[in-house]
Amino acid sequence: MEAVNKIIKHTLKAKLEEKKGTWTEELTQVLWSYNTTPRTTTGETPFSLVYGCEAMVLVEVGARSFRRDNYDIEENEVNHRLYMGMIEETREDAQIMIAAYQQRTTRHYNSKVRAWTFKVGDLVLRRVMPNTKVVSHGVFGANLEGPYKIKTSALGGNLPPQ
Incomplete structure (x- = not known):
């Protein structure tokens, strides 16, 4: 509409x-x-x-x-x-x-999307969502947090990016 x-x-x-x-x-x-x-x-x-x-x-x-x-x-x-x-x-x-x-x-x-595959043990960063963002940091606050290590795979080895 x-x-x-x-x-x-x-x-x-x-x-x-x-x-x-x-x-x-x-x-x-x-x-x-x-x-x-x-x-x-x-x-x-x-x-x-x-x-x-x-x-x-x-x-x-x-x-x-x-x-x-x-x-x-x-x-x-x-x-x-x-x-x-x-x-x-x-x-x-x-x-x-x-x-x-x-x-x-x-x-x-x-066609413009690049496929990422992650394996157990890889280090990844997670995007900071608006509800978890520290308000006092303002515009210069971090957009990513981590690194996090992947412990298990729920999708048979291929994990989508976070």
Whole structure:
């Protein structure tokens, strides 16, 4: 939710540069544009994942377009039923794309992580946590404490860094 709110807030801020103080009038347009813009992760818009079809952009409603000029209500109903029958497949495809995106992101961040292995008898330092930090030392207080000697291994010989 924080990421969504950040995007909406950023878009509102950009819109309000032009129109000072009228954020309530701009909010509906910003929300509409957010819900009708395809996401990078899924390739679909949130609107289409919920309703099974694409929404018309507000500019299209007032102007003449091919889609508006060739609108047939019976054909639209048939197509809408067809899309609603396929919406579960579309959602599953979007879920697969999100999982693939998350795997790529995880792989990217994990490529920068250096694996450490510790053995029994190794000396290690432990990070000082905020609740154990001596307040009187201030900014110049120690960030690490120790050294500590590893006595036993709970994870089969490979211990994560502390």
